[in-house]
Amino acid sequence: MLAQILIPLPVLIPLLGAALNLIAGRKPRTQRAITVAALTSVVAVCAALVYVVDRDGVQALQVGGWGESEPGMGPLGITLVADRLSALMLLVSSVVLLAVIFYAIGQGIRDGDDRQPVSIFLPTYLVLSAGVCSAFLAGDLFNLYVGFEVLLSASFVLLTIGGTRDRVRAGIAYVMVSMVSSMIFLFGLALVYAATGTLNMAELALRLDDVSPGTRSALFAVLLVAFGIKAAVFPLSTWLPDSYPTAPAPVTAVFAGLLTKVGVYAIIRAHSLLFPGGGLDPLLLVAALLTMVVGILGAIAQSDIKRLLSFTLVSHIGYMVFGIALSSQLGMSGAIYYVAHHIIVQTTLFLVVGLIERQAGASTLKRLGGLAAASPLLAFVFIIPALNLGGIPPFSGFIGKVALLEAGSADGSVLAWWLVGGGVVTSLLTLYVVARVWTKAFWRARADAPEGERSTAGPAALLDDDEDIPFEERADVGRMPIGMVVPTMALMAVGLALTVAAGPIFAFSERAADEVINRDQYIGAVVGGARP
Numbered sequence: 001m002l003a004q005i006l007i008p009l010p011v012l013i014p015l016l017g018a019a020l021n022l023i024a025g026r027k028p029r030t031q032r033a034i035t036v037a038a039l040t041s042v043v044a045v046c047a048a049l050v051y052v053v054d055r056d057g058v059q060a061l062q063v064g065g066w067g068e069s070e071p072g073m074g075p076l077g078i079t080l081v082a083d084r085l086s087a088l089m090l091l092v093s094s095v096v097l098l099a100v101i102f103y104a105i106g107q108g109i110r111d112g113d114d115r116q117p118v119s120i121f122l123p124t125y126l127v128l129s130a131g132v133c134s135a136f137l138a139g140d141l142f143n144l145y146v147g148f149e150v151l152l153s154a155s156f157v158l159l160t161i162g163g164t165r166d167r168v169r170a171g172i173a174y175v176m177v178s179m180v181s182s183m184i185f186l187f188g189l190a191l192v193y194a195a196t197g198t199l200n201m202a203e204l205a206l207r208l209d210d211v212s213p214g215t216r217s218a219l220f221a222v223l224l225v226a227f228g229i230k231a232a233v234f235p236l237s238t239w240l241p242d243s244y245p246t247a248p249a250p251v252t253a254v255f256a257g258l259l260t261k262v263g264v265y266a267i268i269r270a271h272s273l274l275f276p277g278g279g280l281d282p283l284l285l286v287a288a289l290l291t292m293v294v295g296i297l298g299a300i301a302q303s304d305i306k307r308l309l310s311f312t313l314v315s316h317i318g319y320m321v322f323g324i325a326l327s328s329q330l331g332m333s334g335a336i337y338y339v340a341h342h343i344i345v346q347t348t349l350f351l352v353v354g355l356i357e358r359q360a361g362a363s364t365l366k367r368l369g370g371l372a373a374a375s376p377l378l379a380f381v382f383i384i385p386a387l388n389l390g391g392i393p394p395f396s397g398f399i400g401k402v403a404l405l406e407a408g409s410a411d412g413s414v415l416a417w418w419l420v421g422g423g424v425v426t427s428l429l430t431l432y433v434v435a436r437v438w439t440k441a442f443w444r445a446r447a448d449a450p451e452g453e454r455s456t457a458g459p460a461a462l463l464d465d466d467e468d469i470p471f472e473e474r475a476d477v478g479r480m481p482i483g484m485v486v487p488t489m490a491l492m493a494v495g496l497a498l499t500v501a502a503g504p505i506f507a508f509s510e511r512a513a514d515e516v517i518n519r520d521q522y523i524g525a526v527v528g529g530a531r532p
């Protein structure tokens with residue numbers, strides 16, 4: 001009974017908060033209070049949901065059911081399903097969303113001039129939160145599509161707040177790519193429905209067994225393309241490095257930490273629940289290897305920290321796809337643990353970049369230097385998640401990578417061994433990339449930076465890389481508001497908690513992986529275990 005109450009709340013609470021924020025549009029303090037209260041409530045609900053599903057197993061809620069679609073099958077209507085995987089994703093995402101909104105409030109919401117419509121930031125942010133939670137809870141493909149579309153609508157608004165030329169251009173590119181992905185997804189939904197007569201994922205898991213192997217592979221391929229674009233899997237990832245870096249720091253952090261992981265989550269569901277058997281696993285393994293290598297090589301070539309981190313984001317998606325494509329419990333548990341780790345660490349690093357811009361007036365390595373001496377606290381807040389991203393023991397990044405590499409070696413295939421080698425090389429190159437940022441931005445003197453004199457404090461401190469015009473008018477360069485530092489350090493602490501509590505958390509990931517691979521638990525919760 002408790003689970004039935006909890007399941008819809010991660011979606012309903014942010015939507016209610018967004019509505020109240022629109023009513024209180026001219027009262028910024030009220031808006032902030034509503035937003036913080038809503039997201040804090042979501043964190044509490046998601047924590048309770050993790051406990052309930054870990055104790056009682058998969059929980060399903062039928063919303064607006066109109067009887068059974070067929071005798072012995074599940075009801076028509078909207079199905080919300082919470083298992084260990086979705087509950088973990090909800091909890092990690094809600095923690096990140098709460099930390100980032102504190103960061104945004106500490107920043108002053110605005111990351112530009114006074115013309116920005118900041119009154120719409122908080123309600124749009126809550127709609128984005130609802131979209132993320134809706135996607136994780138969706139029990140049918142159509143409502144997963146709706147969750148993606150809610151994300152698209154809200155993310156376009158957040159991406160273009162401020163109206164600068166670069167942001168609008170990046171926003172248009174992002175929307176065009178997302179629309180292509182959505183059209184492919186919608187086309188895939190039509191094909192799936194034509195082949196099976198349902199979009200409920202539990203029912204699909206049963207009916208797709210009766211579809212011919214060739215048709216199954218074709219359906220899976222179409223969905224993989226749609227999800228691969230959203231997850232930024234190579235070669236469908238070229239849009240990401242150009243879209244994320246132009247947004248305000250809080251928006252970039254949320255996008256980098258969460259949005260691609262919704263795509264990864266969709267791949268997990270399609271691969272393990274709908275199309276088990278590993279028919280396209282070799283293709284996924286190749287894509288994972290190319291995503292790792294091409295992403296990290298792109299990061300090496302960057303001089304702007306935001307773009308550099310965007311490429312590392314692409315690269316580390318490859319680790320998650322690697323674990324999924326192995327089709328083993330250890331591979332899946334490693335992938336689940338790594339997704340949780342990467343959401344926290346990648347978000348933290350993008351928040352740190354916002355602090356670097358506040359402290360030094362730029363995010364390009366050509367203009368940075370001496371940050372360790374200027375702000376030892378900033379150096380500390382950067383180096384911990386950076387080492388975690390690089391996979392230095394004993395951090396959670398090391399634990400997740402070891403699990404994935406062990407799963408690859410246990411698989412023993414030629415492709416799996418190539419992935420093991422590629423994973424090791426990518427980890428070493430990631431360490432090289434973050435060490436390069438450390439030596440150039442934090443360790444060397446600013447006078448030694450090629451363009452160090454251009455990062456002076458003042459209203460024109462942030463300049464576009466290509467033109468000598470102000471990129472963002474801001475007169476507060478040289479100080480880091482405590483409201484921005486504390487949430488960043490809190491997320492850093494959460495990342496460390498993934499290391500300190502690695503045993504229980506990885507054990508939870510193993511139970512989640514077992515639940516994902518053993519489809520009968522999910523199917524039984526939705527359709528009562530009935531099979532036609």
